[in-house]
Amino acid sequence: MKVLALISLLSAVSAFAPAFTGKPLSTGFSKAALSSPTALEMKYTVVLVRHGESTWNDENRFTGWYDCPLSEAGLKEAHEGAKLLKSEGYTFDVAYTSTLQRAIKTLWIILEELHLMYIPIVNTWRLNERHYGALQGLNKQQTVEKHGKEQVQIWRRSYDIPPPPCEESSEYYPGNDPMYADVPKDLLPYTESLKLTEDRFLVEWNEKMVPLIKSGKKVIIAAHGNTLRALVKHLDGISSQEITELNIPTGVPLVYELDENMKPIKQGDAIAPLTGKYLGDLEQVKARIGAVVAQTK
Numbered sequence: 001m002k003v004l005a006l007i008s009l010l011s012a013v014s015a016f017a018p019a020f021t022g023k024p025l026s027t028g029f030s031k032a033a034l035s036s037p038t039a040l041e042m043k044y045t046v047v048l049v050r051h052g053e054s055t056w057n058d059e060n061r062f063t064g065w066y067d068c069p070l071s072e073a074g075l076k077e078a079h080e081g082a083k084l085l086k087s088e089g090y091t092f093d094v095a096y097t098s099t100l101q102r103a104i105k106t107l108w109i110i111l112e113e114l115h116l117m118y119i120p121i122v123n124t125w126r127l128n129e130r131h132y133g134a135l136q137g138l139n140k141q142q143t144v145e146k147h148g149k150e151q152v153q154i155w156r157r158s159y160d161i162p163p164p165p166c167e168e169s170s171e172y173y174p175g176n177d178p179m180y181a182d183v184p185k186d187l188l189p190y191t192e193s194l195k196l197t198e199d200r201f202l203v204e205w206n207e208k209m210v211p212l213i214k215s216g217k218k219v220i221i222a223a224h225g226n227t228l229r230a231l232v233k234h235l236d237g238i239s240s241q242e243i244t245e246l247n248i249p250t251g252v253p254l255v256y257e258l259d260e261n262m263k264p265i266k267q268g269d270a271i272a273p274l275t276g277k278y279l280g281d282l283e284q285v286k287a288r289i290g291a292v293v294a295q296t297k
Helices: 002-021 031-035 072-087 101-113 140-147 149-157 194-214 225-236 282-296
Strands: 043-050 094-097 121-123 219-223 254-259
Touching: 043 101, 043 194, 043 225, 072 101, 094 101, 094 194, 101 121, 101 219, 140 149, 194 219, 194 225, 219 225, 225 254
Parallel strands: 043 219, 094 121, 094 219
Antiparallel strands: 043 254
16 A cells, blocks of 8 residues: 555656656656555565484484484485575575584585585574484384384374473483583473474574564575474464474475565465475475375384
């Protein structure tokens, strides 16, 4: 409505312009722009990438905050994702990732392929994978055999029920890792549900990332399955029930177009319930999603 009012005002002024200048007044907008009330609305692009397969993904173990490297297959996935972004002409101003090497290495590979290794990289624990508590390090299938598929599925996929907590003496408690020495102890988890993961991720999203994006910076986020599930749940308004069935494949760029209110604009090739689109062959993407589901069969 504001754009239409501006057009009407400019049209009225231009009607009197010849009397003073002998020339019509230019509005500065093309006819196409003036014909569309949404033409001046802003649109922002954010790219999400789940890290390539890690060595513990390959061993089918609960990884969480454990800092394992990419596997050979994961390195290949990261390079393939990088090539997809390059072929589509994507570029970025700022990169966000976690403190875990599998996500960091995936990001480095992408930035190297795009000749963007000079851009700022923000590493934050708030983008770390969900902490799996006492399950960290355990084989997923063996855990199913011990506790039953239903219970493990609840621990893995329920929105607000965390796995059993790890002990403070555990090697998997973040308070024992010098990497998190600067993080207030009361913020470090003993275990996390997806809800708790979402809560700590959205602090970074709302306070740091959104202002950057709105300032016009093009942002890429290289993170983990659960932190990215938390973000797309927030963006797409996915219910706590539906998010339990959503899987994000490793190494495949997921592109979101956001309006000026940070609401997603649905892409034509989006795979429901997401409104963002995966790059590459969608049948291969669906096959990778199925591979994630099969981890605890």
